[in-house]
Amino acid sequence: MTTSAPESTIDLIGAILIEMFEFPAEEIQGGTLMRDMLTDSLMVVEMAIVLHERLGIKVDEEELRALTLAEFAEVLDARITAR
Structure with a gap:
């Protein structure tokens, strides 16, 4: 399992899931x-x-279906950093 994404991104996704x-x-x-x-x-x-x-970034719906939470958070972080 990949868990190197900053907790803040995982926390944000988690908060959305809960809310x-x-x-x-x-x-x-x-x-x-x-x-x-x-x-x-x-x-x-x-x-x-x-x-x-x-976050101001586009998310591919297939990513939301294929990746784990940690992997998806890493993808988001990479896109944020690349801006």
Whole structure:
């Protein structure tokens, strides 16, 4: 499991999961696949929109389906750094 993404990015994603989707905080872990937390296509689209609004970066919906939370946070951090 990859966990080198800064906690702040993981915390941000976790907070969105809790706020918007009422996902249980105790189940948010770096090794959990995003698709297991975003269980339908509307949730995936909403997460992509919220992350774009809050971070100003585009998120591919396939990334939200294929990556773990930690991997996805690393992708976001790389995009933020590259700006």
